[in-house]
Amino acid sequence: MWFKNLSIFRLTEAFTLSPTELEQKLAGMAFRHCTAHEESAFGWTAPISSSGQLVHSSNGFMMLCGKKEEKVLPSAVINEMTQEKILDAEEKQGRKLSKKERTAVKDELIFELLPKAFAFSRKTYAYIDTLNGFIVVDSASSKSSEDLLSHLRKCLGSLPAQPLNTIEKPSLIMTQWLTDQAAPADITIEDECELRSPEEAGGIIRCKRHDLALPEIKNHLDSGKQVIKLAVNWADRIAFILDESLAIKRLRFLDLVNDQLADMNAEDEASRFDADFAIMSQEIANLLPRILEVFGGENLA
Known part of the structure; x- marks a missing residue:
């Protein structure tokens, strides 16, 4: 259950629903499998x-969990069939089909094949931090995160939330850290x-398992390149990749955090989940204000 990626949204109004009230709202859109002709x-x-x-x-x-099921219809197979x-129809009718007719042939084929298609599903976890006013989605994809929030809005009627934004541009601050080799102490x-x-359409340089203090990195920075992703460790508790949009990727909780979990006695699935969630959510709640602080504070405009 430990989140691997964080897409973070700021609630611009207090979230006032209780867990019971939220449960009732979500129940109207509980997961069901695709019908025969649904994609x-x-x-x-x-x-x-x-x-x-x-x-x-x-x-x-x-904590919430959205589940999406999709039918698998390979595009290469669909296009070939x-x-x-189309060729068969044109031969029988002795004429070329129009663009509209060709589209109709494809749509009809997909409709015929959908009931026979394999389906796969994936879950996306998220949680609402009602104390500090954040929604945190475990997804590296902004589209997937926005999709989950869109469905949540449908259930709630409205959800005043926006992507996290800071006064200073993260790329400029991270570039300065790397140029000076002087990030904040923690x-x-x-x-x-x-x-x-x-x-x-500027060039991109990716460095992995590389000493970022080497002159070659500084040469790229001196030529005007900016940092858009940077691997950092915060307070020896959490390590992650931070990007220019404040998305957090490849999140890892380090020994200081894992030691807390080892001290907790969790005997069943529910207890383990609760222990993991309690520790994870609190660590992230401690991290987010610090991220906002190092980039000049939050911009709510």
């Missing part, structure tokens, strides 16, 4: 499968970064 279906499922509850609450944090049907620069030239 996809989305719904809410229990974060802890054994509990059956759509909301898992702990100390002001409310569509072309065969932030350690690790061995991975991505640099980009500021001009449109």
Whole structure:
């Protein structure tokens, strides 16, 4: 259950629903499988499968889990079968089909094949931090995160949330850290970064398992490239890749955090989940204000 990626949103109004009230709202869009002719279906499922509850609450944090099922129809197969049907129809009718007719042939084929298609599903976890006013989604994809928030808005009627934004541009601050080799005392620069030239369609340099203090890195920075991704370690508690949009990727909780978990006695799935969630959510709640602080504070405009 430990989150690997964080897409972070700021609630611009207090979240006032109780866990019970939120559960009732989500129940109207509980997960169901695709019908025969549906290409996809989305719904809410229990974060802890054994509990059956759509909301898992702990100390002001409310965990949700969205589940999306999609039918698999390989585009290469569809295109080949569509072309065969178009050629067959043109031969029988003695004329070329119009663009509209060709589209109709493809749509009809997809409709025929959907009931026979394999389906796969994936879960996306998120939680609402009602104390500090954040929504945190475990996803490296902004599209996937926005999709989950869109479905949450449908359930709630409205959800005043926006991507996290700071006064200073993260790329400029991270570039300065790397140029000066002088990040804040509680932030350690690790061995991975991505640099980009500021001009449109500028070149990108990716460095992994690389000493970022070497002159060759400074040469790229002196030529005008900016840091758009940087591997850092915060207070020897959490390591991650931070990008220019404040998304956090490849999140790892370090020994100081894992030692806390080892001290907790969790005997079943629900207890383990609750212990993991309690520690993880609190660590992230401690991290986010610090991220906002090092980039000049939050911009709510």
